[in-house]
Amino acid sequence: MPRGLGTVLLIVVLAAALATNPDEESFRRYVDKVLKDSGSSWVSRKFLSSISTLVYRRRDYKFFSTVHVPEEDTLFLGIFAYWLPLPFWRRLRGDADEWQR
Structure with a gap:
């Protein structure tokens, strides 16, 4: 692949991620x-949705975002208009804590 084409492709991917x-x-x-897919009732969905802004922290890295939910010690990755739960985050954090001991 010519060097110029690789650079153009990288710029296109980064622009798409930014947008x-x-x-x-x-x-x-x-x-x-x-919550809807898990079968929660409308009332519990509304209640959880209203407090969800209080229990997570979003970080914007321009090309992607992360959301950390401290109560569940769960991390979500937001990229290309999708949110992906990273269930292994808790396991990695636990392993890191063990290594520090």
């Missing part, structure tokens, strides 16, 4: 969808 970086509202919609 489709999910925001906090999209994370709320994602949480609502997950």
Whole structure:
């Protein structure tokens, strides 16, 4: 692959990531969808949705975002307009704590 083509491809991918970086509202919609799909009642979904802004922290890295939910010690990665739960985050954090001892 010519060097110029690789550079152009990288710029296109980074521009797409920048343009489709999910925001906090999209994370709320994602949480609502997950709660709806899990069979929660409308009342519990609304209650959890209203407090969800209090129990997580979103970090914007321009090309992607992360959301950390401290109570569950779960990390979500938001990239290209999708939210992906990273279930191994807790395991990695536990392993890191053990290595520090």
